[in-house]
Amino acid sequence: xxxxxxxxxxxxxxxxxxxxxxxxxxxxxxxxxxxxxxxxxxxxxxxxxxxxxxxxxxxxxxxxxxxxxxxxxxxxxxxxxxxxxxxxxxxxxxxxxxxxxxxxxxxxxxxxxxxxxxxxxxxxxxxxxxxxxxxxxxxxxxxxxxxxxxxxxxxxxxxxxxxxxxxxxxxxxxxxxxxxxxxxxxxxxxxxxxxxxxxxxxxxxxxxxxxxxxxxxxxxxxxxxxxxxxxxxxxxxxxxxxxxxxxxxxxxxxxxxxxxxxxxxxxxxxxxxxxxxxxxxxxxxxxxxxxxxxxxxxxxxxxxxxxxxxxxxxxxxxxxxxxxxxxxxxxxxxxxxxxxxxxxxxxxxx
Amino acid sequence: xxxxxxxxxxxxxxxxxxxxxxxxxxxxxxxxxxxxxxxxxxxxxxxxxxxxxxxxxxxxxxxxxxxxxxxxxxxxxxxxxxxxxxxxxxxxxxxxxxxxxxxxxxxxxxxxxxxxxxxxxxxxxxxxxxxxxxxxxxxxxxxxxxxxxxxxxxxxxxxxxxxxxxxxxxxxxxxxxxxxxxxxxxxxxxxxxxxxxxxxxxxxxxxxxxxxxxxxxxxxxxxxxxxxxxxxxxxxxxxxxxxxxxxxxxxxxxxxxxxxxxxxxxxxxxxxxxxxxxxxxxxxxxxxxxxxxxxxxxxxxxxxxxxxxxxxxxxxxxxxxxx
Numbered sequence: 001x002x003x004x005x006x007x008x009x010x011x012x013x014x015x016x017x018x019x020x021x022x023x024x025x026x027x028x029x030x031x032x033x034x035x036x037x038x039x040x041x042x043x044x045x046x047x048x049x050x051x052x053x054x055x056x057x058x059x060x061x062x063x064x065x066x067x068x069x070x071x072x073x074x075x076x077x078x079x080x081x082x083x084x085x086x087x088x089x090x091x092x093x094x095x096x097x098x099x100x101x102x103x104x105x106x107x108x109x110x111x112x113x114x115x116x117x118x119x120x121x122x123x124x125x126x127x128x129x130x131x132x133x134x135x136x137x138x139x140x141x142x143x144x145x146x147x148x149x150x151x152x153x154x155x156x157x158x159x160x161x162x163x164x165x166x167x168x169x170x171x172x173x174x175x176x177x178x179x180x181x182x183x184x185x186x187x188x189x190x191x192x193x194x195x196x197x198x199x200x201x202x203x204x205x206x207x208x209x210x211x212x213x214x215x216x217x218x219x220x221x222x223x224x225x226x227x228x229x230x231x232x233x234x235x236x237x238x239x240x241x242x243x244x245x246x247x248x249x250x251x252x253x254x255x256x257x258x259x260x261x262x263x264x265x266x267x268x269x270x271x272x273x274x275x276x277x278x279x280x281x282x283x284x285x286x287x288x289x290x291x292x293x294x295x296x297x298x299x300x301x302x303x304x305x306x307x308x309x310x311x312x313x314x315x316x317x318x319x320x321x322x323x324x325x326x327x328x329x330x331x332x333x334x335x336x337x338x339x340x341x342x343x344x345x346x347x348x349x350x
Numbered sequence: 351x352x353x354x355x356x357x358x359x360x361x362x363x364x365x366x367x368x369x370x371x372x373x374x375x376x377x378x379x380x381x382x383x384x385x386x387x388x389x390x391x392x393x394x395x396x397x398x399x400x401x402x403x404x405x406x407x408x409x410x411x412x413x414x415x416x417x418x419x420x421x422x423x424x425x426x427x428x429x430x431x432x433x434x435x436x437x438x439x440x441x442x443x444x445x446x447x448x449x450x451x452x453x454x455x456x457x458x459x460x461x462x463x464x465x466x467x468x469x470x471x472x473x474x475x476x477x478x479x480x481x482x483x484x485x486x487x488x489x490x491x492x493x494x495x496x497x498x499x500x501x502x503x504x505x506x507x508x509x510x511x512x513x514x515x516x517x518x519x520x521x522x523x524x525x526x527x528x529x530x531x532x533x534x535x536x537x538x539x540x541x542x543x544x545x546x547x548x549x550x551x552x553x554x555x556x557x558x559x560x561x562x563x564x565x566x567x568x569x570x571x572x573x574x575x576x577x578x579x580x581x582x583x584x585x586x587x588x589x590x591x592x593x594x595x596x597x598x599x600x601x602x603x604x605x606x607x608x609x610x611x612x613x614x615x616x617x618x619x620x621x622x623x624x625x626x627x628x629x630x631x632x633x634x635x636x637x638x639x640x641x642x643x644x645x646x647x648x649x650x651x652x653x654x655x656x657x658x659x660x661x662x663x664x665x666x667x668x669x670x671x672x673x
Contacts (some may be wrong), residue, residue: 087665099575106573113571118564123586132582136574159361164354173358184572 019046020224021192022108023072026084028062028069031077035296039065041248042083046332047192047224049145051213051317054227054235054256056271057245060292063228066196066245071111072101089191104326106137110190114197120169126180127165133187148345152183156213175206186217191298193218194226199234211238232275236260244268247293247303250330254337262350266308301325302341310343318342394666401666404658411652414462425453427460427622430439445644448627449634458644460622466654468538469604473596475542480549481585481592487550488557491579499554504546508556511609513544537616541603552595556588563587590667594660600658608649624649 014096014171028040040062047053057063068074070086072093086093093101105111113119121129131145131150140148146165156179169177177200185193195214197208216239218225227239235242235256235321242259244267245251252265263269270288290307293299303324305311313324320326321342333348341347397399414421423444434451437443437557445454505513517540521529528535560566560583569583610616611625619626624645631641 071571073567102573102575104573105571111568111571113564113568115564117569121565121583121587132574133572136578137660141608173355176358176361181568184568255642324574 007239018094019024019048020088021226022046022077023066023070024085024087026066026086028065028074028079028084029082030079030273036136037295039079039248039295040069040300041298043243043245043248043250045228045243045250045253049191049224050218050222051241052218052225052227052239054229054239054242055245056229056232056235056242058230058292059294061245062248062295063245064196065112067226067228070194071105071109072098073105073111073285101104106187106190108190109192109194110185110188111194111196112178112181112185112198115201116174116181116262119181120177122169125166125168126172129157130180130184130187133184137188149183152187153180155217156180156183174202175210178206178210182210182213182217186221186223189221189225190223192224192226192230196228197230198227199231200229207234214238214324232260232271244271245296246297249303249340250338251304251341252337252339253330258337262348263291264337264344265341266310266347267304268339269347270307299324300327303326310347312343361467391663391666395662398662398665400658401662404655404660404662407651407655408659411462411466411648411655414459415466415673416463418456418460418463421459422453422456423457427442427452427456429453431658436634437640438638439640446638446640448641449630449638454641454644457627458624458648460646461624461627464534464617464621464623465604465607465649466527468534468541468607469600469656471535472538472541472545472603472607473600475539476546476599477592477596479546481553483546484553485557485580485585485588488554489561489576489584491558495554495569498550502550505547507542509546510541510544511606513614514540514606514610515615518610532618533621534606534617537610538606539548540610541606545599545603545606549592549595549599552592553588556591557584560584560587591664593667594664597663598657601653601660604656605649605653 022045023040024044026040026044027038027042030037030039039060043062043066045053045055049058055063055066065079067327069079069081069084070093074342081094084094088104093104096104120126124132127146127149130149131139131140131142134140134145134148135142150161152166153165158164158176158179164172169180172180178201181196193214198214199210211234214225214227214319217223227234229235239256241254242256242267243250244259246267252259252263252268254264259268260272263272267288270286273286276285288307293303293306299306301322301324302311303310305313308323311323312318317323321328323342326342328340328342330338331344333339333344339347383425392627400448425443430449430450430452434447435449437447437451439446439454443453443455445458448454448457476517483498483502514537517529518532518536521536521540522532524530530536539594557580566583569579607616608623608625608628611623612629616625617623627645628642628649631638631645634641
């Protein structure tokens with residue numbers, strides 16, 4: 001039992017629907033001349049209709065790479081997917097032809113990116129770019145597509161949409177640009193929207209609105225939202241479930257409330273302790289010591305053990321649960337909660 | 351920050367509840383705005399004196415090519431009288447007469463047509479070749495790119511003038527359709543065949559640079575197909591430097607045509623060409639310097655006109671450099 005198959009995962013979508021997207025034991029590696037970088041190492045998760053799953057992790061934990069693998073926009077080579085399945089509407093995306101995969105992108109799964117300015121083509125007006133979704137996928141005429149673009153811009157609350165439809169990306173502010181990206185991404189009513197750090201490049205005030213907008217749109221359309229972020233605040237506000245990633249693995253998974261209030265993995269615990277608290281003024285933050293692992297030389301056993309304060313090595317460890325030698329599987333710890341730690345019960349305090 | 355961005359920010363802040371927005375200046379968002387890439391480029395071009403000098407000269411030479419009789423002051427370049435041989439310029443005949451006693455102004459003016467046709471046609475052929483090969487090589491990469499790039503390297507090893515010279519020299523002895531007739535088409539084709547590599551490298555490097563940009567990844571994530579991404583998203587962003595290069599190259603190739611013709615492999619008599627005129631005039635440089643001076647002067651002005659327009663275009667076409 002290395003990983004739980006996603007279909008038997010105990011963590012369910014908020015609405016209790018059956019999953020639309022399910023990722024099963026996905027691996028992604030980057031082969032360079034010198035070494036192999038193991039960016040994603042067997043992750044599984046599901047997203048149901050109306051569910052918001054947050055994938056939380058630090059830089060290099062594999063959260064963006066796994067999203068790009070789902071979208072099929074990894075550059076291969078150097079990236080390779082040696083193992084795994086990505087099920088969407090009854091089809092394994094990884095076995096589809098490039099053309100079939102392309103047809104899923106847009107109407108099936110769509111994505112928004114971190115930096116909206118560089119994700120928009122500078123030589124076309126925003127209306128043209130939003131309209132391109134309709135022209136390319138639905139064969140609309142230019143005029144119809146533009147009309148649709150204006151409606152979408154209204155929907156994502158861009159003021160004076162009819163006047164601004166002919167403006168260029170560089171004439172918009174950061175928050176408005178991200179709205180344009182969102183308008184493009186939801187144009188074809190995707191079943192799943194992957195948001196790769198959608199608010200990282202924005203001011204704090206604008207961040208909140210963009211997240212509110214995504215939440216409202218999700219309520220209207222019932223799409224599943226995969227929110228990739230390293231922002232604990234954003235996760236807390238909008239997500240139903242959270243999967244915490246470390247070194248290309250999911251180390252803990254559960255509902256946001258459970259995971260945030262009572263972590264079952266020492267890494268999650270460390271993350272929560274490193275958040276500044278308004279009430280505790282003047283105190284020192286508790287950082288997680290050490291460095292994130294080198295993905296071409298992931299530590300044996302639990303990848304987090306060199307940084308873990310609760311590690312048990314050699315004689316201290318229970319049989320078969322040596323943190324440096326035995327890799328902990330993602331397992332059910334208490335109902336609704338999975339964690340990949342030999343000693344989760346101790347961390348949880350149950 | 352532009353007015354519009356200011357407006358956006360105010361809207362963002364109002365919605366976030368960090369300001370009431372009441373004190374914000376009113377900006378009329380309904381006012382007409384013209385801001386396509388080309389209208390913005392035009393706005394910038396209009397302010398550039400370099401562009402205007404080049405454009406005015408360019409228009410004059412283009413008109414000269416289309417309707418030379420308008421500029422020849424009533425003289426016919428073929429109406430010659432040997433008694434006028436090598437007469438120096440006068441108020442009546444501005445450029446004087448050539449050795450055959452033909453009006454020289456009329457001859458120089460009628461020479462514009464061949465030069466311009468060859469320059470423009472050669473650049474068009476060169477662009478089609480360069481853009482197609484460069485875009486495909488740059489976008490698909492790998493073995494195709496390697497092959498295309500090495501072919502370009504091989505052509506680079508042959509100087510344009512030398513390659514065109516050999517091709518035009520052996521052309522008449524072949525049965526090839528355009529090459530064998532030694533007309534303007536042959537000269538244009540010869541120049542394009544040995545001059546497409548720079549355009550190809552420009553396009554290729556631009557395509558490679560643009561290919562990895564986020565908006566191409568975004569287009570892929572939205573389900574755009576490869577041909578659509580290449581034609582719609584990459585090429586328009588890669589085209590600006592190529593357009594600049596093409597404008598300058600028209601001038602350069604006009605000079606190259608004159609060179610080839612001067613060397614005796616380009617256009618042949620009785621065609622009227624600046625290269626032929628310079629060639630005929632060089633032996634008489636001491637007695638009738640105007641026979642070399644005037645065609646050279648006009649040739650230089652033509653080349654300069656295109657280079658100035660190209661320079662101005664380069665400044666105007668980059669939307670990110672505009673303030």
